[in-house]
Amino acid sequence: MLSFDNTEVAFSSKSNSDLNRSYWLFKMVSNPALVNFGAKFTNIAIKLHLPIKTAIKATIFKQFCGGETIEECHTAIKELGDFKIGTILDYSIEGKESETDFDSCTEETIKTIHRAKGEKNIPFSVFKVTGLGRFALLEKANDQLENLDTDEKAEYARLYNRIYRICSEAYKNEVPVFIDAEDSWIQNTIDRLADEMMENFNKVRPLVYNTYQLYRHDRLSFLKESFKRAQEKGYCLGAKLVRGAYMEKERERALNKGYADPIQPTKEATDRDYNLALRFCIENISKIGLCAGTHNEESSRILADLISEFKVDKHNKNIFFSQLLGMSDHISYNLAYNGYNVAKYVPYGPVNEVLPYLIRRAQENTSVKGQTGRELSLIIKEKSRRQK
Secondary structure (H helix, E strand, O other), X not given: OOOOOOHHHHOOOOOHHHHHHHHHHHHHHOOHHHHHHHHHHHHHHHHOOOOOHHHHHHOHHHHHOOEOOOHHHHHHHHHHHHOOOEEEEEEOOOOOOOHHHHHHHHHHHHHHHHHHOOOOOOOEEEEXXXXXXXXHHHHXXXXXXXXXXXXXXHHHHHHHHHHHHHHHHHHHHOOOEEEOXXXXXXXXXXXXXHHHHHHHHOOOOOOEEEEEEOOEOOHHHHHHHHHHHHHHHOOOEEEEXXXXXXXXXXXXXXXXXXXXXXXXXXXXXXXXXXXXXXXXXXXXXXXXXXXXXXXXXXXXXXXXXXXXXXXXXXXXXXXXXXXXXXXXXXXXXXXXXXOOOEEEEEEEOOHHHHHHHHHHHHHHHHHOXXXXXXXXXXXXXXXXHXXX
């Protein structure tokens, strides 16, 4: 019987010192003022070259990241694999703007594909389109490619070629790859690119996956349109379903620029569409690859129930659950313990470069209602169980 309350299973890979570190980390993250102060102090300390890297690497980096390089992630890959949980290596460098940086990110993503080839413990690779091309270019191309001038079209062609290279390597090495979702005002560009890659490489099975953020009120219908297009053009749809991570920024921009808010009116509406999207994918699972990226217990249980209802094999490689490293272990480990396919996003990269990601993780844990309290209560429960 699937239960997310079994903390013995949830923290089976954690030593007492690991639990204590997690406890104090989430305790600090539960204080928004402390998180904001820490974010500002850390940014200043890095700019002033103060020696804080060791402290960061031993605490928040260790909680949420696998290492600074692919090689350093070996321990995390093995530890997760020992509990039948896969690793998705996520090169978490953000905010770059040069062609050299974009080429470098392309090569690094291809390295994750080569590392995953034939490795049962690394079922997917992943990349962000903003790691491969300028944000402003993606924004300008969002409505129509015709908006671009001659130089920008050449720049877009380079972006396209980087994405094509990654997806081609994924295809050749039989490693499925996720294209992450981003801000709504560049998402049309990303969707267009993802559709083209799926049409090229998903003829036999889902290898390229687009990401659908169900906290947007139009994404359930867009998922269905995407599937219809895939059916008409003769390819499999790859769908990673998430709720979303940019709500405050999306609402603020819509208000400032005077356009309709793209975000769902309520959390209940988001939950409803997410769970309906799960059902739609399972109903069509012979033609869809599904990864449910969620830290939500109810949605995880609903997907497990749908797998049972539609008599789908738990081990079907077209169905994965996914969570972030360092979060929601009670979901990941209990699902894996009960025989479901599970993979953790394992971010990596140089500490200084991954800092924006780490700060965002801390702020997200502070802002998501109940997230930090849930993590803390589970850790306390397990600490108490062990003391007995």
